[in-house]
Amino acid sequence: MMGMNPRERILSVYNGGTPDVVPFMLDLSHWFYERNKCPWDLSVAYDEPERDLIEYHKQAGVGFYLPNLGSFFKTSYSDEVRATVRKSADGSSITWGFETPLGSIERVRVWEEESYSWGIPDWSVTTEKQLRILGYALGSRTFKFLPEKYQAWLDCIGDQGVCYVGSGYSAMGQLLGYWMGIEGTMYATIDWPQALAEVVDQINASNLRLVDVLADSPAKFICMGDNFSSDVQPPHFFNQWSRRFYTEAMRRLHAKGKKVAVHIDGRLSGAIAMIRDAGADCIDAVTPLPMGDLTPQQCRDEAGPGLILSGGVSPELWLPHTPLRAFTDKVTEWLELRRQSPRLIANAGDQVPPGADEDRIKIMRDLVEEHGRY
Numbered sequence: 001m002m003g004m005n006p007r008e009r010i011l012s013v014y015n016g017g018t019p020d021v022v023p024f025m026l027d028l029s030h031w032f033y034e035r036n037k038c039p040w041d042l043s044v045a046y047d048e049p050e051r052d053l054i055e056y057h058k059q060a061g062v063g064f065y066l067p068n069l070g071s072f073f074k075t076s077y078s079d080e081v082r083a084t085v086r087k088s089a090d091g092s093s094i095t096w097g098f099e100t101p102l103g104s105i106e107r108v109r110v111w112e113e114e115s116y117s118w119g120i121p122d123w124s125v126t127t128e129k130q131l132r133i134l135g136y137a138l139g140s141r142t143f144k145f146l147p148e149k150y151q152a153w154l155d156c157i158g159d160q161g162v163c164y165v166g167s168g169y170s171a172m173g174q175l176l177g178y179w180m181g182i183e184g185t186m187y188a189t190i191d192w193p194q195a196l197a198e199v200v201d202q203i204n205a206s207n208l209r210l211v212d213v214l215a216d217s218p219a220k221f222i223c224m225g226d227n228f229s230s231d232v233q234p235p236h237f238f239n240q241w242s243r244r245f246y247t248e249a250m251r252r253l254h255a256k257g258k259k260v261a262v263h264i265d266g267r268l269s270g271a272i273a274m275i276r277d278a279g280a281d282c283i284d285a286v287t288p289l290p291m292g293d294l295t296p297q298q299c300r301d302e303a304g305p306g307l308i309l310s311g312g313v314s315p316e317l318w319l320p321h322t323p324l325r326a327f328t329d330k331v332t333e334w335l336e337l338r339r340q341s342p343r344l345i346a347n348a349g350d351q352v353p354p355g356a357d358e359d360r361i362k363i364m365r366d367l368v369e370e371h372g373r374y
Contacts, residue, residue, distance in 0.1 A: 007161055022335055022372035024062065062160075064157050065164050072145065072219065107124040115354065124179055138206055143209060165222055171199065171245070220258065221260075223262075229267045232266065283303065286310060287349025311347045328367060334346060
C-alpha cells in the first residue's frame, strides 16, 4: 500500500489523526537564497511562486510549508497616510517611510552579505511623537486577499506540502522587531505607558482587520507570531501587551475553520504554554537544546499532548563543523516524541541556516522515514 504524501501527513496531524510517518518539512528559503546567490529584495512584493525553491523541495523529498516571500494580500492606507519604499542607488539599503498629518518617520535596513540578510542599523522610533506617528500610519491599514496568488502557490506546491499564510507581527512585534528594538520598547513601557497602550491598541485593531480578511479567505493555515522568545516577551509581559490580541485573532480564525501556527524561534520556557493557552494549534520553529533552553521532552511536557510541536533541530546542528553524530542524535531524539503524541512535525528550529551541509537535508529525510513511523 502506498504511504501518505507530505501534504497528507501534515493535514493528518492538524486534523487530529495519526499519519503513517511523522511529517517532515523545512524552511529552506534562507539557505537556498544564499547557496544560489538569489536576489532577496524586501522592497517589492513577490507575486509569483518561488518555483525553483519549491522544485528543490520536491527533488530533495522535503515537505514545503513556508512561502517566505509570498504575497497573498494587498495593504492599503488611508488618504491621510503616504507610504513609501525606496532603495539606495547601489541596492545596499532599503528605506520605508510614512508621511502623516502628525509628521513623518522612516526605517532603514542594510544588506549584510555574510549573513545574507537585511540588518537594522538604527531604531527609528525614539520619541513619543514618533510613536504616535507610527500608530496613526499602521492603524489606518486595510487589506484585501489575493486568491489568485494563493492558488498559484498551491498549484505549484501540489502534494509536496501546504502553504502557510503569514499575518505579520502584532503591534508589540512591530515595535520590538522593526521600529524601537527591545531596549527602546521596554523604556517606553515605563516612560510613555498610556501612549504605548493606545498605539498598541490602534495597530492591533488594524491587525484584526487583516485577521478577518484571512478568516474569510481560502487560506487553510495561518502563521502568526512576533518571533517570540520568553526572555523578550515573558508571560507577564505578553499578558499585558499582546495576549488580548492573539486570543481574539485565534478565536476569529478558528471560527472560520482555520488552523493557526505561532512562530516561537527563541527561548521556549514559559512561551510554549502561554501561546498554547492563547489558542494556537501549533508551535512553529521550536528550537530545543543545544541552542534552545528546553529538551524535546520538556517541550512536550509544557505543550501537553494536544499542541502540535513543529521543529526539533537547532541551527548550529546543520553546519559542517558540527559532528554529524550530534545532528542525527538530535533528530532521533525529537522523533521519539511521537510515542507520546502524534501532534508532532519534524522540522528545523526556525530554518535551515545559510552555509548548512546540504547532505544533512537528505539525512534528516531518511531518518524521519526510518525512525518516525507509527
